[in-house]
Structures are given as structure tokens and as C-alpha cells.
Amino acid sequence: MFTFRNAPSQSRPMPMHGFQRVSVNMPGRLMLDSHEEYPCTVTEMSPGDVVMTCVGAPVEGERIIAYIDHLGRLEGKVLELNNTGFVMSVIATGRKREKLAAQLIWLANRHELGLPEDRRHDRLSPRVTRAELTLEDGSRYPCRLVDLSLSGAAIDIEMRPKIGSPVMLNHLRGRVVRHFAEGVAIEFASIQTRESLRAFL
Structure with a gap:
């Protein structure tokens, strides 16, 4: 099993x-x-840091916000540039770093053991991340799509509707099932198809 070590590699x-x-x-x-x-x-x-490849060309010291599959929202600054991308610091609380460490350990162990992801439906890669969340009272809030599957989505949003609250993500009806550091997770009222999610894909 993979574990983090504090000794230098x-x-x-x-x-x-x-x-x-x-x-x-x-x-x-x-x-x-x-x-x-x-x-x-x-x-x-x-x-503490991330090595990324990217066609975009940041400058050293530039602030970056990234939305990464499995991990969600990351924020940091460019530490150094290389031929294919850059190294970015991770600006996070101690609690967030502990969560990232646990996620990375799980990902590394899953890869080594050939384990499937613990998900009911495959993750889809959204090309459109800007969306709108509508609450039951009709109030609307802009949000950013972090994660998407046929059964639900995770969104980055400042406000936190109560768990169980009925909501609409664009035209998709669902309910809030979980809060996390950057926003909320939504379970769709019915299993979607790629066609019904085409606005995001």
C-alpha cells in the first residue's frame, strides 16, 4: 500500500x-x-504542490485556479516553468492538505491494486463549466461545474442550500446530497444520458 513519507525521496x-x-x-x-x-x-x-502540463503559458508567480478530476478546486501560484508546463504551489488549510493527502493515497493504492472507482456511474469530462443553480424559491446563483456523471454533479458555489433541498442545475432537476469545502454535490432526479447532458459536454 502507498503511504506518504516525510523522508526525502x-x-x-x-x-x-x-x-x-x-x-x-x-x-x-x-x-x-x-x-x-x-x-x-x-x-x-x-x-503542497502540483506539476501540470498545459498549453496555456502562465508566468512565474501568477495565481492559478484549477479544477481537477477526482480532486476538485485547487488554488496556488506558479513556482517554476518547464518545457511542458509548470509547478504550482497549493494554497490550502491544514485540513484541506490532509484531505488531499488522503485522496492521493487512495488514488495511488487504487492504481496499484487495479481497483475501480467507488462511483455508480462513470465520470464525464465537461467542456462547459459555467452553470446556474436555481433554488425552490426561484432564486438563481452562478456556479462552476467541478464534476459530472449520469447520476449527479458537484458544483463550486459560495452559498450552501440545505441537504435535501430540491434544486435545478440549468435545466436538470435534482437535490442537494452533500456539502464539501468548495460547494455542494447534487443527485439528479433521474439518471441522465449523454444526450441530456450535451449542454455541458
């Missing part, structure tokens, strides 16, 4: 905060300070 330099990086392959999207958005891929990660 002999095979690669130690990243910031004394965490060992994990080799991963997680797609996502990032937004630069200019609000330009680009697809990206995380190739290595620790709870």
Missing part, C-alpha cells in the same frame, strides 16, 4: 512542505489571472 528532489509527490494522470481545467481557461493535466502531485 532518493529518486527525485523533494517538493515544498516536505511532502513526497505521487505520479498521477488527472485531467482538468485551469484559469489564469487573465481569466483565460485551458485544459490541463496533473502529472505529479503532493499536498
